[in-house]
Amino acid sequence: MHKILVTGGAGFIGSNFVEHLVRETDASVSVLDKLTYAANREAIDALPEGRVRLVVGDVADAGTVDPLVAEHDAVVHFAAESHNDNSLNDPSPFVHTNLVGTFTLLEAVRRHGTRFHHVSTDEVYGDLALDDPERFTESTPYNPSSPYSSTKAGSDLLVRAWVRSFGVAATLSNCSNNYGPYQHVEKFIPRQITNVLDGRRPKLYGQGLNVRDWIHTEDHSRAVRTILEDGKIGETYLIGADGEKNNREVVETILEIMGQPTDAYDLVTDRPGHDLRYAIDSTKLRTELGWEPRFTDFRAGLEATVAWYRDHEEWWRPMKDSVEARYAEAGQ
Numbered sequence: 153m154h155k156i157l158v159t160g161g162a163g164f165i166g167s168n169f170v171e172h173l174v175r176e177t178d179a180s181v182s183v184l185d186k187l188t189y190a191a192n193r194e195a196i197d198a199l200p201e202g203r204v205r206l207v208v209g210d211v212a213d214a215g216t217v218d219p220l221v222a223e224h225d226a227v228v229h230f231a232a233e234s235h236n237d238n239s240l241n242d243p244s245p246f247v248h249t250n251l252v253g254t255f256t257l258l259e260a261v262r263r264h265g266t267r268f269h270h271v272s273t274d275e276v277y278g279d280l281a282l283d284d285p286e287r288f289t290e291s292t293p294y295n296p297s298s299p300y301s302s303t304k305a306g307s308d309l310l311v312r313a314w315v316r317s318f319g320v321a322a323t324l325s326n327c328s329n330n331y332g333p334y335q336h337v338e339k340f341i342p343r344q345i346t347n348v349l350d351g352r353r354p355k356l357y358g359q360g361l362n363v364r365d366w367i368h369t370e371d372h373s374r375a376v377r378t379i380l381e382d383g384k385i386g387e388t389y390l391i392g393a394d395g396e397k398n399n400r401e402v403v404e405t406i407l408e409i410m411g412q413p414t415d416a417y418d419l420v421t422d423r424p425g426h427d428l429r430y431a432i433d434s435t436k437l438r439t440e441l442g443w444e445p446r447f448t449d450f451r452a453g454l455e456a457t458v459a460w461y462r463d464h465e466e467w468w469r470p471m472k473d474s475v476e477a478r479y480a481e482a483g484q
């Protein structure tokens with residue numbers, strides 16, 4: 153696989169994956185990205201000249217997608233509308249990008265016989281009780297809660313159907329919550345870090361007891377590359393790093409790292425339909441493909457992430473006030 157097309161390659165995880173490919177392989181990489189509010193053009197521009205070509209366009213536009221897919225050996229599909237809170241305000245772009253976009257790419261890879269990897273989320277499985285001893289596995293039934301997670305679930309089902317009905321050479325992965333550099337300040341961890349840097353208090357939805365299973369974005373990128381190279385066609389792999397924490401614990405750790413009292417946060421209006429707990433069992437990926445996470449010390453990963461946001465204020469500052477104004481309208 154020498155020529156790889158990465159959709160959403162200017163986003164938080166996509167840009168990390170592109171950087172990973174540039175650093176660790178000699179592949180020629182193209183990025184197809186619409187450059188929405190969530191894109192990090194800077195992350196792509198910072199890569200060595202000549203290694204990555206950026207095509208600005210929509211994954212749901214067959215006229216753009218088809219000739220581009222024809223020029224590549226593999227497509228890795230990260231492009232999505234990715235934020236649950238936004239999907240509750242306006243589901244329409246979620247249906248367009250996550251469903252119509254994935255359909256459009258599948259039709260192109262079907263036509264050209266191109267290898268396809270679909271990047272998805274553990275949210276397709278719904279949520280778990282706090283005391284449930286089970287975690288999500290590849291055979292957990294789909295039960296999504298939000299417009300975001302239901303469009304991601306729909307996109308996964310399209311990929312599975314295109315494998316079975318049309319013989320498309322696809323693999324899928326469903327990953328837990330990512331953290332790391334270049335994550336948009338609308339998301340939980342960057343929002344709280346930049347709130348503290350800005351003299352605002354962190355905001356926890358509800359009682360702050362919802363649990364997420366955290367993984368560093370570099371571990372996610374390495375897992376996707378492993379599946380792209382060694383995964384079995386038609387198979388789904390869950391990606392997770394045993395990083396379960398409730399939101400209150402995460403905020404307390406951020407406050408401690410940043411030298412603030414650990415109770416200096418506010419409880420705010422809960423997210424409608426808020427999933428209680430996600431937890432991933434990644435045994436299949438570990439035993440069949442030999443992947444292991446490297447960022448296993450969550451506190452150390454958070455310290456590095458706090459340092460990154462402290463050092464990159466010029467990147468997040470222009471987005472911060474409008475994001476906070478939107479949250480304030482929702483009482484969050």
Ligand code: NAD
Nearest residue numbers: 160162163164165185186187188190191210211232234330
């Ligand atoms: P992000 O919102 O940071 O980035 C999405 C990227 O897709 C942006 O660069 C945006 O410009 C681009 N994009 C959006 N609509 C497009 C369109 N119609 N055509 C072309 N490009 C378009 O998202 P992220 O957090 O990096 O997530 C990337 C993928 O990983 C998504 O598929 C998401 O569902 C999945 N995922 C994310 C997480 C997480 O914790 N963030 C966890 C598991 C899975």
Ligand code: TDX
Nearest residue numbers: 234235236273275329338339340343355356357362399
């Ligand atoms: O200000 C906040 N306060 C708060 O308590 C925000 C923004 C969030 N939260 C809570 C909601 C969740 O329980 O923190 C948790 C994480 O929230 P998000 O960062 O919005 O992530 P989540 O909804 O869990 O979804 C993320 O992980 C799975 C990504 O955004 C998805 O793209 C991915 O599929």
